[in-house]
Amino acid sequence: MNIYLTDYRTASTTQTEMMEDIPYPQRVHWFADTYKNAQSGLVYAPHKLADKVLDPELLADLRERDGKTAFILASGNAHFAGVHNKTGIDNKLTYDYKFLALSLTQVYAGRIAQMCGARDMVITDASACASSLKVMMNVRELFMLYGFDRVIVLTLEDAVSNPVLKFFGESKACLTKDQEDQGILPSAFDDHNFGFNIGQGAALAVFENAKYARNSKAQLLGAYTAAEESTNAIGQREDGQGFVRAAAGALQTANISSSDIQVVKTHGTGTKSNNQSEKAALQQIFHREFLATSYKQRIGHTMGASGLLETCLLLDDMRNGIIPGIPNRTRRDEVFLSNDLIIGGTGHNILSLAAGMGNVYSAAIFRTL
Amino acid sequence: MDKLELFNSLIPIVIPVNSMGATATSLDQPLAETGLDSLDLLMIGIYLSDIYGVEEEVAKVMQPVTVADMFVFMEVHKTKEPTNIQEALESVK
Numbered sequence: 347m348n349i350y351l352t353d354y355r356t357a358s359t360t361q362t363e364m365m366e367d368i369p370y371p372q373r374v375h376w377f378a379d380t381y382k383n384a385q386s387g388l389v390y391a392p393h394k395l396a397d398k399v400l401d402p403e404l405l406a407d408l409r410e411r412d413g414k415t416a417f418i419l420a421s422g423n424a425h426f427a428g429v430h431n432k433t434g435i436d437n438k439l440t441y442d443y444k445f446l447a448l449s450l451t452q453v454y455a456g457r458i459a460q461m462c463g464a465r466d467m468v469i470t471d472a473s474a475c476a477s478s479l480k481v482m483m484n485v486r487e488l489f490m491l492y493g494f495d496r497v498i499v500l501t502l503e504d505a506v507s508n509p510v511l512k513f514f515g516e517s518k519a520c521l522t523k524d525q526e527d528q529g530i531l532p533s534a535f536d537d538h539n540f541g542f543n544i545g546q547g548a549a550l551a552v553f554e555n556a557k558y559a560r561n562s563k564a565q566l567l568g569a570y571t572a573a574e575e576s577t578n579a580i581g582q583r584e585d586g587q588g589f590v591r592a593a594a595g596a597l598q599t600a601n602i603s604s605s606d607i608q609v610v611k612t613h614g615t616g617t618k619s620n621n622q623s624e625k626a627a628l629q630q631i632f633h634r635e636f637l638a639t640s641y642k643q644r645i646g647h648t649m650g651a652s653g654l655l656e657t658c659l660l661l662d663d664m665r666n667g668i669i670p671g672i673p674n675r676t677r678r679d680e681v682f683l684s685n686d687l688i689i690g691g692t693g694h695n696i697l698s699l700a701a702g703m704g705n706v707y708s709a710a711i712f713r714t715l
Numbered sequence: 716m717d718k719l720e721l722f723n724s725l726i727p728i729v730i731p732v733n734s735m736g737a738t739a740t741s742l743d744q745p746l747a748e749t750g751l752d753s754l755d756l757l758m759i760g761i762y763l764s765d766i767y768g769v770e771e772e773v774a775k776v777m778q779p780v781t782v783a784d785m786f787v788f789m790e791v792h793k794t795k796e797p798t799n800i801q802e803a804l805e806s807v808k
Contacts, residue, residue, distance in 0.1 A: 461732040
C-alpha cells in the first residue's frame, strides 16, 4: 500500500534570544507571542504554538473530505497537565493556566481532531524527543492494518519553558551562555563545536492513501521504533544499537536497502553521546558513503516535534534544490555536510532518525515526489 | 456595549478553528443551542469573569442556561467593566 504525505504546515524559527533571567542563562529559539498574556492564566503557550500550524483553510478542507480519518497528537513530553509552572522560578515564562482540563493531552487532541474532521480515531503519543517520528509507525499501521484513508498528525512541543530550560541547563545537555561565552557554537558531528539550543516547534502533517492523495509532497515508505538495553539514564548506547534497530526496521518495512537511501536526516543533537551513538549506528547501517544533515542547530531542539518537523523542513529544502549543511562545523568530510549541497530532481529517499529519553529510537523513510 | 457581540467575539479566541460554526444568535438563546461544548462554555465563563473582574472562586458557582444569564451574573459580581469590546478582548487574547 502506498501512503502519501499530501500536505503539511510547520512552525519553527531560526531566530534566537538570550534568556538571562533563568537559572542557567541560555539562548532559545522561540515565538515570544506564544507567551503573550500567558500570565493572565487564560492563554496556554503550547496551544498558541499549535495555532501557528492549524491553518483554518486546510482544516476546513480536511473536514470536507470523506474517508476514514484518524488524528494523532504527538506532543513529546512534559508540558501538558500544568507541570510547566512547578519550578518556583518567577519570570516571563511563569504562568498558571486556568483551564487544566484543556491542558490534558487527550482532551486537547479530541478538540483538534474535531476541528480536522477526524471522527474515527484519536491517539496521543508522548515518546519524548522521538514522539513525532515514532507515530509514523502508527500511521502505517492505521493504513495497512485498519483500513484508514487518512491520518492527520499534529506534533508540537513548547520546550522553551522553565522546567525544560532548567533541566537541560543543569545537566549541560544544551548549550548555555557560559559555553557560548567560551566560543562554543551549536553543531553536530564536529570536534570543536557541539550541542544545541532549545526551541519551540510544531508541525501538522496529512497522510492519505492513493484514493485520496492529490499533489503529494512525499511518500512514507517505511517506519519503525525500537528500544535497546541502555548504558545510561538517557538511553543512548555508544554503539548506537537503538538507532541501528530502528533504521533496520524502517528499511525492512520499506522493502529497500540502505544503498537506496540518498540522505539521512540525523537526530543530530550534537551532544557527545549522540555524536558517538548516531555516527556508530550510521556506519553500521550504511557500509558505504552517505550524506547526512541536522536541523537542530538551525531551529533549536524542538523535542517531541523535532523528528517530523525537521523532515518537513528537509522536504521543503530539497524541493528548493538543496540539502542544508550542518552549521558551525570546523571540519569537512564527505558524510556530514558542512555546506549546503545542491541536489536536483525528485525520487530521493530520506532516512529520518530520532531518539527519545527513555530509550526510544525511531526511524522513518520518505521518498520525495 | 453589545453583550451579544462580546460573547460572539470570544468564540474565536476559545476555539480558533470553529469547525461547528458555533455562534449565539440572541441573548435569550439557550447556551446548549449555540454549538459550544461544555469546555468552550467554561472558558467563555472564565474569560468573561476576567473581563468583568469577577473572582475565580465566585465565578465557579455560575450556572447559566442562556447567554443572558452569563451577563446577569457578571453584572451582579463585577468589580470592573470594560468600556468597549476591543478593550475587553485585548485583556484575554
